[in-house]
Amino acid sequence: PxxxxxxxxxxxxxxxxxxxxxxxxxxxxxxxxxxxxxxxxxxxxxxxxxxxxxxxxxxxxxxxxxxxxxxxxxxxxxxxxxxxxxxxxxxxxxxxxxxxxxxxxxxxxxxSGPAGITLYRVGVVKPVAVTLPDSSVATRLYVSVDGGMSDNARPALYGAHYSARIVSRVSDAPPALVRVVGKHCESGDIVVDADFLPGDVAPGDILAVAATGAYCYSLASNYNAVGRPSVVAVHQGTHELMVEGETVANLIARDRGLGSTTRGAH
The missing domain is CATH 3.20.20.10 (Alanine racemase)
Structure with a gap:
């Protein structure tokens, strides 16, 4: 004081x-x-x-x-x-x-936090045996998606926790323990550390991760040359594109390569 x-x-x-x-x-x-x-x-x-x-x-x-x-x-x-x-x-x-x-x-x-929801498309689902604290063995489904730590760095930065739901269809399958992971080829590229999804979660399903309106877009990056996603405003059945998603062309737009002034240099 x-x-x-x-x-x-x-x-x-x-x-x-x-x-x-x-x-x-x-x-x-x-x-x-x-x-x-x-x-x-x-x-x-x-x-x-x-x-x-x-x-x-x-x-x-x-x-x-x-x-x-x-x-x-x-x-x-x-x-x-x-x-x-x-x-x-x-x-x-x-x-x-x-x-x-x-x-x-x-x-x-x-x-802003509750106002944002991130949608991911499932790529690969892989069952992995894990040892629980009581030494018993269970199966966890690793669900890979088309995003990850470049659009939400918070789990990798400080272990933030989120939950996910399948929103592209209804499933009556029994729940399965899952870990939702990203596409950035990093051990810390985790979107949802532990949650339960229908056990028939499959490639092509759309997952929704809620409460991503704060500190996700503002922290987003091009980590491992992954483009940032689109941002769409949705209101009472209408929608409007607010930010265009980045394409490969966007990512390399500033690349110039070796120009004539450097030819012959070693």
Missing amino acids: SEAFDLAQRARELPNLEFVGLHSHIGSQIFAVEGFVESATRLVDLYARLLETGEVPTMNLGGGFGIAYTEADDPMDIAELIPQIVDHVAHETSSRGLPMPHLAFEPGRII
Whole structure:
């Protein structure tokens, strides 16, 4: 807190900087209000000190609000979460005789995340024997798809978990343990680490992976010369192409090869 106070004071003094307020960021994928309340309490402490020497235009309590990637995730409704934080700040400031600050939040993932669904086409299905923690042996289906870590780097970067469903047809087949993997020839190229799909999942099936609207397109790359996929907006039975998928021609469009100026060079 003392370091933050000193930095804020220094920002006020520098002619080429404008002090616009306080900001905190406590993490990502947060499902409970307690961390935000604690952060707000600490910011109000700093807010009170800074008000003694000048204005504090904004108090930004950041983001990190979690969303459901799998059935195991149980996020709070943001419509219930934000009022609790605002009420806490109001109580903390009024009890000290301070003006209520202008509050800001950053609900990024919670807006765009659930809005995105990635569709993959199944290429190959391969049964693999795996040893379970109890030393028993089970069969896991490795389901390869036409995308992977170039369109969703999060599982490879930090072990993010997703779930998948077959959306191109209805199946009554018994569920089978699967791992959905990509086409990038890497051991970490995993789309869905562990989930259950109908046991008759087959080449040509379309899989949907939900909650990919945040940190997928923005982190997408051309890893291993794989083009980024199209982005299509869908609304009430209509659709519109927002971003064209990359073709091989797009990937090599900037290649120039060896020109005349380098002929004869070794």
